Amino acid sequence: MRDDELGEFAGRVEHVSWQEMLPESDFVSLHVPASADTHHLVDAAALTAMKPTAILVNTARGPVVDETALVAALRDGTIAGAGLDVYENEPALAPGLAELPNTVLLPHVGSATVSVRSEMARLCAENAVAIARGGLAPHTVDPDALNHR
Template sequence: MSRVVVTGRIPDDGLEILRTAGEVWSWEHDEPIPVDVRNEQLADADAAVTLLTDRVDDAFLDAAPRLKVVANVAVGYNNIDVAACHARGVAVTNTPGVLTDATADLAMALTLMVTRRLGEGERLIRSGQPWKWSMFMMLGAGLQGRQLGIVGMGAIGEAFAARARAFGMRVVYHNRRAVDAETEARLDARLVGLHELLETSDVVSLNCPYSDATHHLVDEAALDRMRPDAYVINTARGPIVDEAALVEALRDGGIAGAGLDVFEHEPDVHPGLLELDNAVLVPHLGSATVETRSAMARLAARNAVEVLAGRPAVNPVA
């Protein structure tokens, strides 16, 4: 009988699937699992179901000599040393697809919040300050006829582009390769270089994976290329943006605003961002719907169960 260790709280339907493979132990608290507790449980684990807050590295693997699979409950896996896992014969899996719509919805919501200054408006009401309607009160920017530039045209980028098209936006994208002609036609999207995307887009959305190549992709130089009336949206990973440079651009009028779901040193947020009304900040809510988190847990559990049964994972990470 296999033993599965779950390093954080996941929905019950994921745990039920895991129990079909054998004994399941899970950390039932929202705070991170202590390393000593984790290592004790991993000692005889055949599978580990991990969250994006877990660092799966040599120290993690050293504690789990029987491990066959690490099933990450996330589409991103920059928290996992994939090469180290594969070197030890440990499969790595993730949960793509099931969080596409939820994350694209949030990207659209952040775009509306920052361009229409909705966060500012709510803070004004909640502050109790007196106010009255006027023609020029808290004017924002409309989206119709504006250009959305998507950096990383994967499933989430495509889903966000479709939503933006419904709001009357034009779409350009930057990717390692062009998407298929049918998708380009459906979205009326055009592949461009990164510099052109930054220089011409009204809204720049980051939907690319995080890697060494995308670390600080949006830095001071990139922000300097953007127009002063443009906005940055980040629902991918925090370190893709140089937050210190972003604060300066927002503070000095280099760009008009930013909507961020993820942060460079999460859960810490650059203090400069907290002082700026033109920054909309939410705490990593991209996949935070009941339906999506349950689907993620079920898919991660299925990945683990398949590997433990000697079958290919549903979503292996190469």
């Protein structure tokens, strides 16, 4: 986020690198897309860099976290705990993950709130109406793909 986008938080937020942030954070909450750049963003090295009292939260995409490394880190106390709503090889879990007492595991329901699901339904309806009228869906993920039909 750029400084001019911080609004009321300007002056209270400090930009630091991933490597600087990990050892300073009590909670690391992931909000990134799945891509080659984010695959195993949280690996054994990242987990080792975190505080032993830190909690990792992944509601982004499963492959962002190396679950095998996470299980090891949770078992040996490298970090204190983890909360996951997505999994590396969904629906399968890494061996040992479900048995750990320092995890909270959800069945990929992070978006299951009335407001989020209502907005999702509204966007779908808006797209369907636009297409039915012969137009382009206003929320097309990849408009260029339509040129290759």
